[in-house]
Amino acid sequence: MSDGSGSRAAAVRAVAAVIGRGQLLDVALADSGAEPADRAFVQALAFGSLRFGHRLKEVAALLATRKWDALSPEVQALLLVGLYQLEYADTAAHAAVSATVAAARRVGEVPAAGFINACLRRFQREREALLAMVDQSVGGRTSHPAWMVDAIERDWHDQAERILQANNIHPPLTLRVNARRTTPEALAEELALAGHVTHTVPFAPSALDLEKPTDVRALVAFTEGRCSVQDAAAQLAVPLLAARAGMRVLDACAAPGGKTCHLLEAVPDLAEVVALDIDAGRVDRIRDNLDRLGLAATLRVGDALDPAATGGGLFDRILIDAPCSGTGVIRRHPDIKWLRRPRDLTALVERQQRMLQALWPQLAPGGRLVYATCSVLRAENVTVIRKFLAATPEAVDVTESASLAVAGLPPLPAPRGPGLALVPGVAGTDGFYYACLERAG
Ligand SMILES: C[S@@+](CC[C@H](N)C(=O)[O-])C[C@H]1O[C@@H](n2cnc3c(N)ncnc32)[C@H](O)[C@@H]1O
Incomplete structure (x- = not known):
C-alpha cells in the first residue's frame, strides 16, 4: 500500500x-x-x-x-x-x-x-x-508578502484586510453561457441533469456559478461549445464595450480569447472583430476557443505598440485587457504572491501607458475604448487613466454612464478616480478594473 x-x-x-x-x-x-x-x-x-x-x-x-x-x-x-x-x-x-x-x-x-x-x-x-x-501582523494573518500588504493598504485603506482575506478564499468555477448555442436557463437544466447545482450572478446574465467545482473538460456542454470558463467580473468587459451590429472591434490583448469569444457570442452581425496578441502560442488558444464555440474572428499575432499590428483602419470599439500584476486574481493563482516583485510594476505601468497611447489614434471619432486590468493596484488603474486623460483632451471618461447600463451591479468601493473597481471580497468575483473612454467628435 x-x-x-x-x-x-x-x-x-x-x-x-x-x-x-x-x-x-x-x-x-x-x-x-x-x-x-x-x-x-x-x-x-x-x-x-x-x-x-x-x-x-x-x-x-x-x-x-x-x-x-x-x-x-x-x-x-x-x-x-x-x-x-x-x-x-x-x-x-x-x-x-x-x-x-x-x-x-x-x-x-x-x-x-x-x-x-x-x-x-x-x-x-x-x-x-x-x-x-x-x-x-496583517501579512501573517492574511498570508501575503509585506510589499503587497503595503501596496494594498496604501490603495485601499480600511478595506485592505478584507481584500487580502478574500484572496485566500477558494474561487467559484464560473461558466459563461454561449448565447449563440443555448440560454442560461437551458444550460442550468442540462447541468442539473448531470448532477451539478448552479447559481446565477445578478450583474452578469451569461454567468452561472457551479456550486461544486469540476473538471470542465468532462462537461459535454463545454466540449460541445455551449459554455466556457470565465469569472463574472471578466464578463463585464462586453456590456461595458457596448458594441453593436455593424461595428469594427479590436481586442488588442486577446489571448486566450475569453473576451473576444464573449463579444462574438453576445453581439451578432459585427462587421469585424480583430483579436491581436503578441504571443503566437496563445493566439493558437484563441483559435481553439473560437472553433469550440463556433465563432470567427480575424486573428493577428503582433505587438499592440506597433500601429501596423492591427492591420490598419479605425475601430468603433477597442478593448485593452492589459498585461498587469494580476493582483486581482490571486485567489485563482496563489503563485502570484510568490512570483510578482514590486519592481515589476514600473515596467507594467509603462507598457500600459504606451498601449493606450499607441491604440487611441486607431479609435474612430465617437468610438469607445475600454481599458481593463485584473489588478487592484491604483498605479495600474486610476493613475494610468488619469495620466492618459490629462494628456488627451479628446478622451472623455464615460465609465459612470457605461456602468449604469449594467443592471444589478452591487455598490462598489469608490476607486477615488476614474473607472470602476471590483475588488475581491465585494461581489464574489475576481478583482477587475475597467475604464471606458470615448473619443469626442
Ligand atoms: C490579461 S491577458 C488577456 C486575456 C484575454 N483578454 C481574455 O479575456 O482571455 C493579457 C494578454 O496580453 C498579451 N500581451 C502582452 N503584451 C502585449 C503586446 N505588447 N501586444 C499585444 N498583446 C500583448 C499577453 O500575451 C496576454 O495574452
Missing part, C-alpha cells in the same frame, strides 16, 4: 519550483511527476501550501534553527506542504507528518528528514502560541 509520500513529493517539487525557481504553478504541477490518480490531491496541496505559504513561512521561521533563506527550496517546500496539511487540510495529522517526512527522501533531501519531522511535531505541540505570534 502507498505511504502517501509520492503525492507529497510531487506537491513539494511543484512548490519548490515556484518559490525557488520562479516557475508558474501550472507548469510546475505539470512537471511534478504526480501520478494521474493523485493529480487532484497534489494540486490541492500545492495550491493550499502557496496560498497560505506566507503565514506558514513565518511559522517555519519560528520553528527552524536555520534562517529561511539558508534552506534549499525543497526543504522550504517540505515545511510549507507539511504545515499546510496540519493547519488547513483534512489529512490525519500522523499521516501528514509521516508522509511528508518520507517525501523528504523522495526529493533528495534525506539529511533534512529529521529536521522536518522535528519542526512538524513541534508545530503540533505549540500551534496556538506560534500562530498567535505570526497573526499579529
Whole structure:
C-alpha cells in the first residue's frame, strides 16, 4: 500500500519550483511527476501550501534553527506542504507528518528528514502560541508578502484586510453561457441533469456559478461549445464595450480569447472583430476557443505598440485587457504572491501607458475604448487613466454612464478616480478594473 509520500513529493517539487525557481504553478504541477490518480490531491496541496505559504513561512521561521533563506527550496517546500496539511487540510495529522517526512527522501533531501519531522511535531505541540505570534501582523494573518500588504493598504485603506482575506478564499468555477448555442436557463437544466447545482450572478446574465467545482473538460456542454470558463467580473468587459451590429472591434490583448469569444457570442452581425496578441502560442488558444464555440474572428499575432499590428483602419470599439500584476486574481493563482516583485510594476505601468497611447489614434471619432486590468493596484488603474486623460483632451471618461447600463451591479468601493473597481471580497468575483473612454467628435 502507498505511504502517501509520492503525492507529497510531487506537491513539494511543484512548490519548490515556484518559490525557488520562479516557475508558474501550472507548469510546475505539470512537471511534478504526480501520478494521474493523485493529480487532484497534489494540486490541492500545492495550491493550499502557496496560498497560505506566507503565514506558514513565518511559522517555519519560528520553528527552524536555520534562517529561511539558508534552506534549499525543497526543504522550504517540505515545511510549507507539511504545515499546510496540519493547519488547513483534512489529512490525519500522523499521516501528514509521516508522509511528508518520507517525501523528504523522495526529493533528495534525506539529511533534512529529521529536521522536518522535528519542526512538524513541534508545530503540533505549540500551534496556538506560534500562530498567535505570526497573526499579529496583517501579512501573517492574511498570508501575503509585506510589499503587497503595503501596496494594498496604501490603495485601499480600511478595506485592505478584507481584500487580502478574500484572496485566500477558494474561487467559484464560473461558466459563461454561449448565447449563440443555448440560454442560461437551458444550460442550468442540462447541468442539473448531470448532477451539478448552479447559481446565477445578478450583474452578469451569461454567468452561472457551479456550486461544486469540476473538471470542465468532462462537461459535454463545454466540449460541445455551449459554455466556457470565465469569472463574472471578466464578463463585464462586453456590456461595458457596448458594441453593436455593424461595428469594427479590436481586442488588442486577446489571448486566450475569453473576451473576444464573449463579444462574438453576445453581439451578432459585427462587421469585424480583430483579436491581436503578441504571443503566437496563445493566439493558437484563441483559435481553439473560437472553433469550440463556433465563432470567427480575424486573428493577428503582433505587438499592440506597433500601429501596423492591427492591420490598419479605425475601430468603433477597442478593448485593452492589459498585461498587469494580476493582483486581482490571486485567489485563482496563489503563485502570484510568490512570483510578482514590486519592481515589476514600473515596467507594467509603462507598457500600459504606451498601449493606450499607441491604440487611441486607431479609435474612430465617437468610438469607445475600454481599458481593463485584473489588478487592484491604483498605479495600474486610476493613475494610468488619469495620466492618459490629462494628456488627451479628446478622451472623455464615460465609465459612470457605461456602468449604469449594467443592471444589478452591487455598490462598489469608490476607486477615488476614474473607472470602476471590483475588488475581491465585494461581489464574489475576481478583482477587475475597467475604464471606458470615448473619443469626442
Ligand atoms: C490579461 S491577458 C488577456 C486575456 C484575454 N483578454 C481574455 O479575456 O482571455 C493579457 C494578454 O496580453 C498579451 N500581451 C502582452 N503584451 C502585449 C503586446 N505588447 N501586444 C499585444 N498583446 C500583448 C499577453 O500575451 C496576454 O495574452
